[in-house]
Amino acid sequence: NAGVTQTPKFRILKIGQSMTLQCTQDMNHNYMYWYRQDPGMGLKLIYYSVGAGITDKGEVPNGYNVSRSTTEDFPLRLELAAPSQTSVYFCASSYSYNEQFFGPGTRLTVL
Amino acid sequence: DQQVKQNSPSLSVQEGRISILNCDYTNSMFDYFLWYKKYPAEGPTFLISISSIKDKNEDGRFTVFLNKSAKHLSLHIVPSQPGDSAVYFCAASGSDSWGKLQFGAGTQVVVTP
Numbered sequence: 001n002a003g004v005t006q007t008p009k010f011r012i013l014k015i016g017q018s019m020t021l022q023c024t025q026d027m028n029h030n031y032m033y034w035y036r037q038d039p040g041m042g043l044k045l046i047y048y049s050v051g052a053g054i055t056d057k058g059e060v061p062n063g064y065n066v067s068r069s070t071t072e073d074f075p076l077r078l079e080l081a082a083p084s085q086t087s088v089y090f091c092a093s094s095y096s097y098n099e100q101f102f103g104p105g106t107r108l109t110v111l
Numbered sequence: 112d113q114q115v116k117q118n119s120p121s122l123s124v125q126e127g128r129i130s131i132l133n134c135d136y137t138n139s140m141f142d143y144f145l146w147y148k149k150y151p152a153e154g155p156t157f158l159i160s161i162s163s164i165k166d167k168n169e170d171g172r173f174t175v176f177l178n179k180s181a182k183h184l185s186l187h188i189v190p191s192q193p194g195d196s197a198v199y200f201c202a203a204s205g206s207d208s209w210g211k212l213q214f215g216a217g218t219q220v221v222v223t224p
Contacts, residue, residue: 004154035214042115042200042214043155058211090154098143098204100212102154 002026004103006091012109013081021076021106023091029101031094032074033058034066036087037105043090049074081110114138115203117215125223130188132218134201137182141203145212146175146186149198158199159186191222 007022025032030051035043035058045058049068063085065077074093078085088107092100116135124130134144142163147155161168161175161184168175174187188195201215 040120040216042113042117042202042216043212044214045211048211092154098145098212099157099160102147102156104152104154 004091004093004101006089006103006106008106009104010107012111013078014111015081015083017081018077018079019081019108021078021089021091021108023074023076023103024072025074025091025093025101026072027093027095027101028071029093029095030071031096031100032068033092033094033100034064034074034076035090035092036060036085037090038087046076046089078108083110086110113216114141115201115213115215117201117218119218120216121219121221123221123223124191126193127190130186130191130195130220130222132186132188132199132201132220134184134186134215135182136184136203136213138203138205138213139182140205140208141213142206143204144175144177144184145202145204146173147200147202147214149200149217155200188220191220193222193224196220196222 004025033048034046047066049055091103094100145160146158148158149155177184198217200217202212
């Protein structure tokens with residue numbers, strides 16, 4: 001099992017550009033999540049999904065969109081990138097609603 | 112409004128000694144608490160958890176204690192090993208928030224020889 005995989009590992013964007021962060025899990029988990037971690041801070045929930053076709057906002061959803069067309073994939077879309085979106089992004093999945101398995105992260109810089 | 116607080120950003124401990132990491136929370140609806148460990152350039156990995164119906168949970172060298180009246184939990188690592196050097200995050204979830212984890216800011220642990 002690969003667990004949770006994320007691509008790309010690193011990305012530099014210019015202000016106003018868009019991109020999609022990919023996340024795939026092979027554990028057949030229904031629950032998936034996107035977090036961001038800013039320096040010296042804990043992880044903050046951006047969006048989550050309880051199953052294919054169902055998504056909802058987390059704590060910091062502004063500037064992001066998600067979709068969940070399959071159980072395995074949960075891409076995060078950034079539209080009109082801003083410097084405030086410079087962060088490390090983690091995708092996670094879980095079988096139950098508590099113990100979550102995390103991917104290795106995507107480090108995004110917006111200049 | 113940070114509902115989970117780890118007030119010690121860093122902790123240095125000698126190999127073989129006990130590491131004690133602390134975490135405070137403000138939301139009385141939290142009923143499940145987790146500790147995650149994170150190495151640089153990796154995602155967090157689950158370490159240990161505790162339900163609010165318990166006050167202690169052990170797993171090998173790791174023990175988590177929960178004091179509900181004080182809204183405080185702690186993670187004990189005994190004995191500390193060099194491989195324990197990492198950032199430790201406390202997280203909490205509650206019946207009013209489905210499974211949305213609230214994370215603390217983390218404590219950097221350095222285990223010295």
